[in-house]
Amino acid sequence: MTPPFRFGLCCLFKNEPITFRLTTAEFLLKKQPGEREGILAALCLHNARSLLAALAYCRDHGIGCFRINSRILPLKTHPEAGYAVKDLPGGSDIIDIFKSCGAFCRRHDLRTTFHPDQFIVLSSSDPGIVQRSVAELVYQAEVAGWIHADVINLHGGGAYGDKKTALQRLVKVIRSLSPKIRSRLTLENDDRVYTPADLLPVCHATGVPLVYDVHHHRCLPDGLSIEQATQQALATWSREPLFHLSSPLGGWSSRTLRSHDDFIDPADIPACWRGLRITVEVEAKAKELAVKKLLRYLSA
DNA sequence: AGCGGTCAAGTTGAT
DNA sequence: ATCAACTTGACCGCT
Numbered sequence: 001m002t003p004p005f006r007f008g009l010c011c012l013f014k015n016e017p018i019t020f021r022l023t024t025a026e027f028l029l030k031k032q033p034g035e036r037e038g039i040l041a042a043l044c045l046h047n048a049r050s051l052l053a054a055l056a057y058c059r060d061h062g063i064g065c066f067r068i069n070s071r072i073l074p075l076k077t078h079p080e081a082g083y084a085v086k087d088l089p090g091g092s093d094i095i096d097i098f099k100s101c102g103a104f105c106r107r108h109d110l111r112t113t114f115h116p117d118q119f120i121v122l123s124s125s126d127p128g129i130v131q132r133s134v135a136e137l138v139y140q141a142e143v144a145g146w147i148h149a150d151v152i153n154l155h156g157g158g159a160y161g162d163k164k165t166a167l168q169r170l171v172k173v174i175r176s177l178s179p180k181i182r183s184r185l186t187l188e189n190d191d192r193v194y195t196p197a198d199l200l201p202v203c204h205a206t207g208v209p210l211v212y213d214v215h216h217h218r219c220l221p222d223g224l225s226i227e228q229a230t231q232q233a234l235a236t237w238s239r240e241p242l243f244h245l246s247s248p249l250g251g252w253s254s255r256t257l258r259s260h261d262d263f264i265d266p267a268d269i270p271a272c273w274r275g276l277r278i279t280v281e282v283e284a285k286a287k288e289l290a291v292k293k294l295l296r297y298l299s300a
Numbered sequence: 301a302g303c304g305g306t307c308a309a310g311t312t313g314a315t
Numbered sequence: 316a317t318c319a320a321c322t323t324g325a326c327c328g329c330t
Contacts, residue, residue, distance in 0.1 A: 011323050022325055024307050069323065078308060115322045119309035132309070153322090158311045190321085192312060244322095260322095283322070 004298045005273070006111065006240070007291050008065030008281035009058060014289050018053045021046050022074045025081050036081070040074065041088040047072050048097035051147070055104050055112075063291050065111040065279050068149065076139045077132070098146035105148055111279055113151035113242065114140045114184075121157035123170040130173055134181075141181045151242055152184040153211050156194035156202070163194070167202055174206045186211045186242065189229075195222030196229040200236070209236040213244035214270055215260075215283070218252075227272045234276070241276075245269065246283035262286040264294050 012020070021043045028036055051072065058066050075081040085091045105112060120133040140152050159166050174182065187203060188211040189196045196210060196217060203210045212233035214226060224232070234241050247261040247268045262285045273280070284290035 019325085020323090022307085024326060026307075027327065067322075071323085075308080081308090117309085117323085118311075118321050121310055124310080126310095129310070136309090155321090160311090188322095192321090281322090285323095287323095 004062075004295060005276070005278055005280040006064035007294060008067055008111070008113065008242075008279055009054075009063050009288055009291050010067040010115075010281055010283055011069040012287055013054070013057070014285075014287040016057055016288055018050050018057060020050050020069050020072065022071055025075055025078050028075065028081050037083070037088050040083055041090050041094065043074050044085060044088060044094050045090060045097070047074075048094050048101070051101050052097060052104065055101055055108075055110055057288070058110055059104075059108045061288070061292060062295055063288070064109065065113065065281065067113045067115055067281055068143070068147075070114065070117050070136075070140065072143060073139065077135050095146060098143060102146055102148040111151075111240070112144075112147055112149040113153060113281070114144060114149055115153045116140060118155075120154060122154065122173040123157035123160075123166040125160060125166075125169065134173075134177070137177070137181045137185075141178070141184060144184055145180065150184055150239065151186050151211075152181065153186045153188050153242070155188055155190045156199055159193045163198060167194075167198065171202055171205050174202075174208060182206075182208070188213050188244065189216050189220070191216040191219040193220075195220055195224075196233065197222040197224050200232055203236045209233075209238075209241070211242050211244060213246075215244065215246040215248070215268070226270045230270060230272050234278075241278045242281065243273070243278055244281050244283055260285055263290045266294070266297050 023043060054066055085094055116136055120136050121129055122133055124130050186209050187199045189199055199210055210233040212229055217229055245264060247265040249261045260283050264282060264284050282291045
């Protein structure tokens with residue numbers, strides 16, 4: 001019997017009453033400045049407690065990894081509404097809860113990751129976009145430090161009609177990042193611009209590992225087989241490798257290949273992954289139900 | 301209480 | 316030209 005993968009649950013729960021709260025900049029900025037901090041503190045406190053609950057759920061259900069929503073600290077880097085957690089009322093208590101999340105992960109061998117969203121683009125030729133992206137990475141790396149998350153996973157960003165030049169800019173920006181960010185940074189192949197073959201040279205030039213998303217690779221192939229991409233991705237990791245898995249909504253004959261289904265079709269697990277000691281983040285809309293179903297399937 | 305329009309940010313490709 | 320999709324629905328304001 002092969003040990004199961006460490007599966008990762010992404011950001012949210014389908015049925016479990018564990019929620020992460022947000023607000024909108026429009027709403028917050030309509031409030032008096034003195035009132036905003038209280039609103040933000042309540043949201044951050046709620047989210048810190050929810051993270052601890054999410055980690056406890058993962059431990060209790062054999063889920064070894066949890067991906068953290070980029071908006072765990074809502075509007076953290078917003079140009080007008082942004083803030084430092086320590087300046088919020090009860091801010092040090094909020095930070096303490098995040099640190100207890102980190103201790104909980106150490107104690108129970110849980111892994112946490114971040115996946116900054118689509119606005120974070122390090123390959124842009126617009127310095128403002130890169131600067132705002134780095135500011136977001138600074139924020140996520142701060143939380144990652146509290147909770148001992150070892151991954152901040154990014155896509156390559158835009159191509160702007162010239163992948164080679166865009167990737168040169170990407171390498172340059174990665175080399176300029178602080179160790180706190182760069183030591184956690186990973187790159188993931190996407191399903192419309194950058195393939196594993198595009199990103200592997202960047203990984204080799206910067207020491208940043210490749211998060212191999214086999215679904216994206218199937219949507220946007222590059223001449224590498226799944227076996228080759230798997231092997232070359234594995235070789236970029238000096239800690240436990242992280243891969244992504246999902247199934248297309250309506251199956252591989254559907255027209256919406258890029259959309260994710262509620263569950264994972266076990267046939268979509270590459271045969272060459274069997275027996276690997278890896279983390280597999282499960283990108284499926286049924287969230288914890290999908291991970292539990294996979295665990296049941298693989299242990300049967 | 302329920303529901304619909306909206307939400308900070310970038311880029312691509314379908315329509 | 317507009318707009319959905321992307322790692323993810325949840326919030327807010329109205330009835």
